[in-house]
Structures are given as C-alpha cells and as structure tokens.
Amino acid sequence: MKVISFVNQKGGVGKTTTTINLAAYLATTRRKVLVVDLDPQANASSGLGLQDVERGIYDVLMGEATAQEVIRETEQKNLFVLPSTADLAGATVELSEEPTRLKTVLSTLQGFDVVLIDAPPSLGALAINALVASDAIIVPLQAEYYALEGVAGMLDTVERIKNNLNPDVKLLGIVVTMFDTRTNLAQQVEQNVREHFKELVFWSVIPRNVKLSEAPSYGQTINRYAPISSGAGAYKRLAQEVMQRVEKL
Amino acid sequence: MKVISFVNQKGGVGKTTTTINLAAYLATTRRKVLVVDLDPQANASSGLGLQDVERGIYDVLMGEATAQEVIRETEQKNLFVLPSTADLAGATVELSEEPTRLKTVLSTLQGFDVVLIDAPPSLGALAINALVASDAIIVPLQAEYYALEGVAGMLDTVERIKNNLNPDVKLLGIVVTMFDTRTNLAQQVEQNVREHFKELVFWSVIPRNVKLSEAPSYGQTINRYAPISSGAGAYKRLAQEVMQRVEKL
Ligand SMILES: Nc1ncnc2c1ncn2[C@@H]1O[C@H](COP(=O)(O)OP(=O)(O)OP(=O)(O)O)[C@@H](O)[C@H]1O
Ligand SMILES: Nc1ncnc2c1ncn2[C@@H]1O[C@H](COP(=O)(O)OP(=O)(O)OP(=O)(O)O)[C@@H](O)[C@H]1O
Ligand SMILES: [Mg+2]
Ligand SMILES: [Mg+2]
Numbered sequence: 001m002k003v004i005s006f007v008n009q010k011g012g013v014g015k016t017t018t019t020i021n022l023a024a025y026l027a028t029t030r031r032k033v034l035v036v037d038l039d040p041q042a043n044a045s046s047g048l049g050l051q052d053v054e055r056g057i058y059d060v061l062m063g064e065a066t067a068q069e070v071i072r073e074t075e076q077k078n079l080f081v082l083p084s085t086a087d088l089a090g091a092t093v094e095l096s097e098e099p100t101r102l103k104t105v106l107s108t109l110q111g112f113d114v115v116l117i118d119a120p121p122s123l124g125a126l127a128i129n130a131l132v133a134s135d136a137i138i139v140p141l142q143a144e145y146y147a148l149e150g151v152a153g154m155l156d157t158v159e160r161i162k163n164n165l166n167p168d169v170k171l172l173g174i175v176v177t178m179f180d181t182r183t184n185l186a187q188q189v190e191q192n193v194r195e196h197f198k199e200l201v202f203w204s205v206i207p208r209n210v211k212l213s214e215a216p217s218y219g220q221t222i223n224r225y226a227p228i229s230s231g232a233g234a235y236k237r238l239a240q241e242v243m244q245r246v247e248k249l
Numbered sequence: 250m251k252v253i254s255f256v257n258q259k260g261g262v263g264k265t266t267t268t269i270n271l272a273a274y275l276a277t278t279r280r281k282v283l284v285v286d287l288d289p290q291a292n293a294s295s296g297l298g299l300q301d302v303e304r305g306i307y308d309v310l311m312g313e314a315t316a317q318e319v320i321r322e323t324e325q326k327n328l329f330v331l332p333s334t335a336d337l338a339g340a341t342v343e344l345s346e347e348p349t350r351l352k353t354v355l356s357t358l359q360g361f362d363v364v365l366i367d368a369p370p371s372l373g374a375l376a377i378n379a380l381v382a383s384d385a386i387i388v389p390l391q392a393e394y395y396a397l398e399g400v401a402g403m404l405d406t407v408e409r410i411k412n413n414l415n416p417d418v419k420l421l422g423i424v425v426t427m428f429d430t431r432t433n434l435a436q437q438v439e440q441n442v443r444e445h446f447k448e449l450v451f452w453s454v455i456p457r458n459v460k461l462s463e464a465p466s467y468g469q470t471i472n473r474y475a476p477i478s479s480g481a482g483a484y485k486r487l488a489q490e491v492m493q494r495v496e497k498l
Contacts, residue, residue: 009289009290010260010261010290011259011260011261011262011370012259012260012261012262012370012391013260013261016395040258041258041259041395041399043395043398043399046395046398047395086402086406089372089373089406092341092373093345096342120370120371121260121261121369121370121371122369122370122371122373123338124338124341124371124373142261144462145462145463145465145466146265146290146292146295146296146465149292149295150290150292153335157335157338180459183459183462185459185462185463185466210429210432210434213393213394213432213434214394214434216394216395217394217434
C-alpha cells in the first residue's frame with residue numbers, strides 16, 4: 001500500500017480536484033484506491049458523491065469509530081472514500097501534539113493499493129499528520145503569481161517537517177494546474193517552475209477546463225462526467241506518470 | 250476608524266485580491282487606509298509591493314514590536330500596510346487561547362479611517378482574532394460549486410463565533426468573485442446566492458480578469474496596473490457600495 005498526500009498551503013490551487021480525479025483514473029487500472037478527506041470543508045467527500053455524512057475521519061482520529069466502519073463506497077468500482085465532516089476543524093488543536101495519529105489509523109487498513117490524502121490549505125496539525133502518514137507528496141501548483149511565489153517557502157517548511165518527523169517521505173512531484181493557455185502569465189509560471197524544479201515537475205499539465213469545476217456539482221469525477229474533455233485527458237495522463245514514479249519509490 | 254475583515258475558509262476565492270484592491274480605491278477617496286496582512290503566506294504584503302519584510306504582524310502580536318514600528322507605506326498615498334511574515338504560522342497555537350490579541354493591537358492605532366484585514370483560508374485562531382477585532386466582515390465568494398457549497402456552513406460558524414466573542418460584528422455583505430461570464434456555472438452560482446442571501450449580496454460582481462492576477466507580480470494594485478480594465482471598474486464600484494454600507498453601521 002502506498003500513501004500519497006496532496007499538500008499546498010496556498011488555497012484554491014486544485015488539491016481536491018487533483019486528489020479525486022487522479023484517484024478515479026487510478027481506480028480504473030484495477031487498483032483499489034482510497035481517498036482520505038482531511039479537510040473540514042469536506043470537498044473531496046462531496047466531489048465523490050457523498051452528501052450528509054454522519055461519521056467521518058474526525059471520529060476515527062478521536063478513536064470513536066474505526067476506519068472500516070466509516071469508509072464508504074463511491075459510484076465507481078475500486079474507489080472508496082474516508083469522508084470528512086465539519087467537526088474535523090476541532091481536531092487541529094487536539095492533534096497539534098499528535099503528529100502520528102493519522103499514520104496509526106492508516107496502518108489498520110488492509111486491501112488498498114493506493115491511499116490519496118486531500119489536505120486543507122495550511123501547514124497546521126492536519127497537514128502535518130498527512131505528511132507523517134505518507135510515503136510521498138504531490139504539490140498541485142496553480143499557474144498564478146501568488147501560488148508560484150509561495151511554493152519555495154512551502155517546500156522548505158515541508159522539508160523541515162520531513163526531517164523531524166518522517167525522513168522517508170519523498171516529494172513525488174509538482175503538477176501545474178488551472179493552466180489557461182490564453183494567458184502569458186500561465187506560460188511564464190510554467191517556464192519558471194520547470195527551470196527551478198526541473199524533473200520534479202510532472203510533464204502532464206492540467207488545463208483550466210470548466211468541466212472540472214462543473215463535475216463536483218453532480219458528485220462525479222471527471223472520468224464519468226466528461227470523459228473526453230481536456231481535463232479528463234490531462235488527469236488520465238497524470239495518473240500514468242504518477243504510477244511510474246510510485247513504482248520507483 | 251472602521252475595521253473590516255475578509256473571511257472565507259475556502260481557499261483561493263479572492264480574499265487577498267479583494268482586500269488590497271478595495272483598499273486602493275478607498276485610499277483614492279482621501280481616506281487613510283491600512284491593510285493588515287493576517288496570512289502567513291503574506292500575499293497582501295507582496296501584492297502591495299513589499300518584498301523581504303523583516304518585522305511583521307507576528308512580532309506585534311507577540312509584543313516584540315509596536316504596530317507603528319512595523320507599518321509600511323505603499324506606492325499610493327493614504328494606503329499603508331501592516332505586513333506579514335512566514336513565522337506568523339507559529340502564532341496559531343499561541344493565539345488559540347487569545348481571541349482578543351489583535352483587537353488590542355488595533356486599539357493603539359491612530360489616524361486611520363479604515364482598516365482592512367486579509368485573513369488566511371481557515372476558521373482557526375488567526376481568523377477568529379480578525380473577527381473579534383472587526384466592526385464588519387465581507388465574504389468573498391468565488392462563483393464555483395465548492396465555494397457555494399461551503400458558504401452556508403461557514404456563515405453558521407461565523408455567527409457562533411460572533412455570538413460568543415464579538416456580538417457587535419456585522420456581516421457587511423457577500424461579494425461574488427472570479428465571475429466567468431462565459432460559463433453557466435457562474436450564472437447559476439450568482440442566481441443561487443442572490444436567492445438565498447438576498448440584499449446581503451453586493452450588486453457589484455467581480456469578473457474573472459487576467460489583469461487582476463497579473464498585477465501582484467508587479468507589486469501593484471489594479472488601479473495602478475490596469476485602471477481601465479474590467480477588474481478595476483468592478484472594484485471601484487464595490488468600494489462605493491462598501492462605503493455606503495459602512496456609513497450605516
Ligand atoms: N483545471 C481546472 N479547471 C477549472 N476549474 C478548476 C480546475 N481545477 C480546480 N478547479 C476549480 O477551482 C476551484 C478550486 O479548486 P480546488 O477546490 O480543487 O482547490 P483546493 O486547493 O482543493 O482548494 P482549498 O485550498 O480550498 O482546499 C474549485 O471550484 C474547482 O472546481
Ligand atoms: N477576479 C479575478 N480574476 C482573475 N484572477 C483572479 C481574480 N481574483 C483573484 N484572482 C487570482 O486567483 C488567485 C486566488 O486569489 P486570491 O489569492 O486573492 O484568493 P485568496 O482567497 O486570498 O486565497 P487564499 O485562500 O490562499 O488566501 C490569485 O492568483 C489571484 O491573482
Ligand atoms: Mg480542497
Ligand atoms: Mg489570500
């Protein structure tokens with residue numbers, strides 16, 4: 001079982017969109033995939049079709065339920081979700097001294113090939129729990145100035161956490177998201193990122209594609225909502241690249 | 250002096266872009282305006298032209314510097330900024346028991362007509378400090394599904410904080426941001442928000458406009474970078490609407 005977290009302190013860069021759509025394409029390759037929604041906003045849960053979740057990851061982290069009791073199926077075979085609820089926001093204070101709580105929870109899981117963790121937009125206790133529980137991390141990077149400006153500092157922080165708490169976690173790669181082919185800004189950001197981070201940056205670039213932002217309103221991933229859209233093609237290619245790198249871990 | 254916070258737990262919805270561009274248009278009306286950057290990402294600081302900030306709001310909140318020592322001028326007359334630095338991330342644990350620390354800091358300020366606070370994408374200790382220190386809050390709402398889905402729950406949480414810690418703070422309004430005129434999704438979101446929140450929603454809608462995302466890479470606000478763009482016009486109109494509502498507070 002490999003555990004991969006999607007982390008970026010910057011908000012709205014495509015962490016959730018990347019987690020759930022990558023998970024969907026990985027699940028089509030007969031791998032059994034679990035998405036862990038570690039954000040109190042619970043966007044990954046609703047993007048995978050779950051509404052009105054009663055028990056979620058908060059209950060599991062607090063020891064009031066097991067992961068097996070809370071994990072839900074999705075419409076897609078081989079794709080499961082450990083959902084989130086709003087009360088997860090209360091966990092940040094409780095987990096600030098407990099960086100390994102999620103790792104312990106995930107160690108009880110059996111039968112999954114890949115676990116993908118969607119983290120909230122911060123580097124607080126929840127994101128740290130994700131880093132400590134992971135074999136690898138992927139950083140979605142929006143093709144915008146603020147997102148680019150923050151990435152170097154963010155990676156330094158991740159490196160510090162890694163060295164202190166989980167020296168084995170690897171930065172699997174950086175994926176450029178919401179790339180608007182019509183703007184110079186997006187091209188400058190991609191060029192800048194490739195020059196700076198070189199082979200760390202995935203070749204697959206996710207274009208800005210309205211189908212990706214419409215799909216969650218139907219509770220569907222892109223492979224079901226719009227399988228021949230530019231967004232679907234990009235996530236399918238990314239899934240292949242990700243598995244090539246995971247196999248080398 | 251009126252203090253207004255820009256709050257939304259959802260990431261990337263335009264909190265920083267709205268804070269700094271609204272501040273710029275308010276400062277053109279001979280009001281003395283201060284932007285307080287309460288996000289460790291320090292996007293408002295760099296969007297207002299500051300680089301390599303040594304001392305920021307963290308030092309002030311920890312009592313190691315006064316606000317007056319740390320406040321900086323910007324390129325625009327009447328527009329000032331209390332900048333942020335990355336170590337502000339360390340404040341969340343320290344401030345979790347101290348919801349009024351920022352309010353105390355701002356009470357020492359003199360000579361400002363309006364203070365605008367840019368909050369990070371969370372409802373943690375920093376956002377709570379902003380709510381407690383404010384006369385009013387503005388919620389930027391991206392014209393997307395996840396942002397819409399989360400807004401009702403977010404406002405409930407704000408209401409709870411308000412009743413416990415600062416009963417006087419008012420929800421000044423909701424502003425629809427990144428409205429892409431070409432997509433049905435954006436129109437559906439706007440219609441849905443106006444039906445649900447009625448006159449709370451500002452009439453001014455901020456369009457998606459690449460000039461708004463280019464401006465911060467030059468450290469400029471939109472009134473200086475592209476004063477005749479659709480983004481500039483929208484923030485100018487919003488500034489007028491905001492002041493009409495502030496005067497009635
Ligand atoms: N490639 C894309 N094209 C168009 N829209 C996109 C794309 N990727 C994401 N979106 C939309 O942009 C918004 C932000 O994406 P998303 O919510 O996945 O980011 P996030 O990093 O998870 O945000 P948060 O920091 O709040 O967790 C969402 O409304 C999403 O539907
Ligand atoms: N109306 C707009 N048109 C085009 N781009 C925009 C618009 N508003 C904001 N942006 C861009 O979208 C990105 C997100 O906006 P911004 O950083 O202001 O959101 P935020 O809510 O402050 O994010 P965070 O949650 O990380 O603090 C930025 O790169 C910004 O330049
Ligand atoms: Mg998310
Ligand atoms: Mg911001």
